[in-house]
Amino acid sequence: MIVRQTSQVEGTRADARGDGWRSLRMLTRADGMGFTITHTTVEAGFRAELQYRNHLEACLCLEGALEIQNLDTGERHVVRTGTVYALDRHDKHTVSALERTTLVCVFAPALVGEETHDESGGYPAAE
């Protein structure tokens, strides 16, 4: 059994940050679960174009509001508390934070832990 608190992840390599976002990877590849759970915060005004070619990702919004646009289909959705969105086709998408937003995100396969987005808007394969 693994038991871990956000305070144990803060300040480690699994506390990944960029301009307007922070993602605590609460479980990483080393934990052997096959998936990562993050606690992620994005600040109001954050905007990114993302595509996770090497991972499936789904997020549950805990608080706040995001607009998600699927760049393949053009569809837009506002994600608020209690909304899940899942990129089941490795969808190329934009995330625009309408407010400060907190999310729990799941990545499969698991992240190594320290990933930040590369030039394609995704994370490298763990190999």
Add this chain to the structure above:
Amino acid sequence: MIVRQTSQVEGTRADARGDGWRSLRMLTRADGMGFTITHTTVEAGFRAELQYRNHLEACLCLEGALEIQNLDTGERHVVRTGTVYALDRHDKHTVSALERTTLVCVFAPALVGEETHDESGGYPAAE
């Protein structure tokens, strides 16, 4: 892209309930993600002996307090807001809710959606 709100799951087969617990399976096997994300509530006083032989499960506590005991090792942990616990060895365990508690739980492989605990305290394999 899948976008789904808790209100769309409430009252469906993926709104699983038992005595003192309720689990909204926000993603199920039919979604093809390979994992399930739930939004789960357990009431104060809930207690269950569980073992997921067919799944790996990890939960992030959003609010409240649980005591988790690993029945193989005897170790006990209090899980509060911001704590993840992961049953990386299919650990046989008890969950005792010290308060009303909300969790986001991830199961891999995904749940069909309508599972409730069987006599072993787990969920059947999808097949």
